[in-house]
Amino acid sequence: MAALWRLSILSNGASELNDMAPRSRSPGPRAAHDSVDHTGENRVSDDEVFARIHSAIAQQQLPPGTRLREDEMRQIFGVSRARIRNVFSRLAYAGVVTLEPNRGASVTRPSVKEAREIFVARRTIEATIVAEVAQRITRKDVVRLRDHIAREVDAEARRDRAEMIRLSGEFHLLLADIAGNAVLKKFLTELVTRESLVIAAYETPGRPSCSNHEHSRILEALVLKDADKATMLMQEHLDAIVSRLDLDRNSSQSIDLATIFS
Amino acid sequence: MAALWRLSILSNGASELNDMAPRSRSPGPRAAHDSVDHTGENRVSDDEVFARIHSAIAQQQLPPGTRLREDEMRQIFGVSRARIRNVFSRLAYAGVVTLEPNRGASVTRPSVKEAREIFVARRTIEATIVAEVAQRITRKDVVRLRDHIAREVDAEARRDRAEMIRLSGEFHLLLADIAGNAVLKKFLTELVTRESLVIAAYETPGRPSCSNHEHSRILEALVLKDADKATMLMQEHLDAIVSRLDLDRNSSQSIDLATIFS
DNA sequence: ATCTCGATGATTGTCAACAATGCAAGCTCT
DNA sequence: AGAGCTTGCATTGTTGACAATCATCGAGAT
CATH class of the missing domain: 1.10.10.10 (Winged helix-like DNA-binding domain superfamily/Winged helix DNA-binding domain)
Structure with missing residues (x-):
């Protein structure tokens, strides 16, 4: 339960x-002729x-x-x-x-080895995406990104942790959108989620994420179309995420059990 | 029929x-009643x-x-x-x-856009893999790779086209194995197959692939642990694959129909 | 007290029948 | 003949029932 x-x-x-009627909830407060559900069932x-x-x-x-x-x-x-x-x-x-x-x-409960592999893969893909974005970023994209970061700042001010996590991951997917490579975006989507799992499994409590400032710096480099700097900042950003974790302690934990009872 | x-x-x-594990882990030691097989056939x-x-x-x-x-x-x-x-x-x-x-x-019949995205993604991932391999390659790995290339040469001598394609893709997956990153290997497996589809869709007839020589040069650079050179050769190798295709003609074909009858 | 064994309820794995859909050939009417 | 409609067939989509398996818990023995 x-x-x-x-x-x-x-x-x-x-x-x-949790509604017991699985289908066709049709929330009452809505107007009768709302544009929803024209096929009878909300599948x-x-x-x-x-x-x-x-x-x-x-x-x-x-x-x-x-x-x-x-x-x-x-x-x-x-x-x-x-x-x-x-x-x-x-x-x-x-x-x-x-x-x-x-x-x-x-x-999935990611292993330490898996976690490291995910980080490496993500670094690779993000580097390519950032380089691509630096080439083709438009004013409209900049506005979108600024707006997004503003929402991140707001979420942090409100201490809305769930929203912070959501927006933080979404920022990177937004970059992938701008890069315009659907294949890379699919990979990155997977990696962001898996990394989120790694963080949930290995995070050290009390360390603030505060990534919106790093996002902001990356964006500034992108505005200047400075691909090298943007890439470097992105690498630092990703490394910072890793540095907030404690992969070694937990890995030694599992070793403990094996060694103690041998 | x-x-x-x-x-x-x-x-x-x-x-x-590629005997990749598309699913999750399935630890072997559960082999107690593994092949129960109550139907009498190998499931x-x-x-x-x-x-x-x-x-x-x-x-x-x-x-x-x-x-x-x-x-x-x-x-x-x-x-x-x-x-x-x-x-x-x-x-x-x-x-x-x-x-x-x-x-x-x-x-899947890949579009031209999709094809380009696949190439970009593959270049990225192969670069990381090669760099990793250059660091951690062992003598045993070299033997395996030499052996593999020998089989490629043999297949080409026999004009066994199917085998050539198989071995050519497998070479890259072998490198991914040596790099030891399962996440990247999964991505690469997917990309190799999708690229194979692109080739099938857009190849220009009559051009030989002859990739075993390129594989050989990459290996020599890896033996010397020259990561930069190996990476460069790999990029050239991948570009060569693309250059054997004709993405533009086929893309304009679909445009033709639209423009001619307008 | 702890361990082993077995019964029981909960959960997943498999399948085959039924419903829904799309495709193609044939038919009708002009 | 040709456009539109209908009918029949091949294929996919969905569901519920049944079988197999696992986790839990308690009884009994050591």
């Missing part, structure tokens, strides 16, 4: 409890379910190890088990969910 | 190219089916646009439709198969 409450984050943005596509779970993980609403039961999910999204299963399968391929035979799905 | 013959290449498990896992189709596409045995009917596949692999469907879903996420509602699955 507690688990179902926890997962209720996934249901529609409105803070409603949720598999891609939507995928995206919902994916971003919930990215925003650290589902910590590593969280079990994702098929039946719960079926109720929450109002789809059949077969489709949930399909979504899990893709999420597993994306590396954000772990499937164990006859044990079902759970949010 | 001619289509079934064409797809029958999938049934024999002759060549195991193939979803991952196997995934890998088979994936590598068949990588080896250009299934050209772009090939329809993949659920029932055919069910017969070929001896699994139920539900599982085929799951596999298709993951292949679609990997970008090598395209799913259209109520139309089913077909091998």
Whole structure:
């Protein structure tokens, strides 16, 4: 039961409890002839379910190890088990969910090795994206990015941690959009989410993220079309994220168990 | 029914190219009741089916646009439709198969834009991999790579085109193995296959690939641990692959129809 | 007290039947 | 003949039931 409450984050943005009627909620306060739902039933596509779970993980609403039961999910999204299963399968391929035979799905708990691999991969891809953005950035893009950073500052002022995490990841995806390479964006989306899992697993408490200032500096370099500087700042930014973690302690923890009982 | 013959290449498990693990970890030591097999037949896992189709596409045995009917596949692999469907879903996420509602699955026909994005992404990732390999390559690795290139030369001497394609892609995945980054290897596996599709769609006939010599030069640089040179050679190698294609002509073809009849 | 073993409920894995959809051939009417 | 409609077939989409498996918990033995 507690688990179902926890997962209720996934249901529609409105803070409603887990609705027992899976489909066709048709919220009352809306006008009768609203433009919604012209096909009778409000069907949720598999891609939507995928995206919902994916971003919930990215925003650290589902910590590593969280079990994702098929039946719960079926109720929450109002789809059949077969489709949930399909979504899990893709999420597993994306590396954000772990499937164990006859044990079902759970949010991936990344290993230290995996964490390091993710960082390396992300550095590589972000470098290319930044270089690309420096070449093709427009005034309109600059406005969008400034606006985004303003929202980040605002979220930090309000101490809205969930929003900060969301916006922080979104900034990088925005850059990927501007770079205009869908393949790289897909990879980066996956990496951002997986890195979010790493942070959730290995973060040292109390250290502020404060990444909006770093984002701001990267943007300034991009405005000047200084690709080298922007790349360098991006690398520093990503390294700073890593430096806030403690990968060694936790890795030695698992060694402890092995050595102590030998 | 001619289509079934064409797809029958999938049934024999002759060549195991990239045996990547598309799913999550499945720790072997659970082998107590591993092959229960109450049906009397050797069950193939979803991952196997995934890998088979994936590598068949990588080896250009299934050209772009090939329809993949659920029932055919069910017969070929001896699994139920539900599982085929799951596999298709993951292949679609990997970008090598395209799913259209109520139309089913077909091998992706990459657009020119997509092709360019794939090349950029691949260049990025291969650069990181090569740099990593230059640092950590061992004598044993060198032997493996030399051996592999020897097989490439042999395949070329025998004019075994299918084998050449297979080995050529495998060389890069071998480097990814040596680099030891599973995340990057997964990305590269996907990119190699998608690039294979691009080649199948846009290749200019008659131009030999002859990549084993380029592979050889890259290896020599790696033996000397000259990361810069190896990276440069790799970039040239990848550019050479692109230069053998004709992306512009085919893109203008589709424009032709629009302009001529206007 | 702790360990082993077995029963039980919860959860996942599999499948086959049924419904919905799209495609193509044939038919009708002008 | 040709445009539009209808019908039949091939294929995909969905669902629910059933089988297999795992986790939990308690009884009994050491």
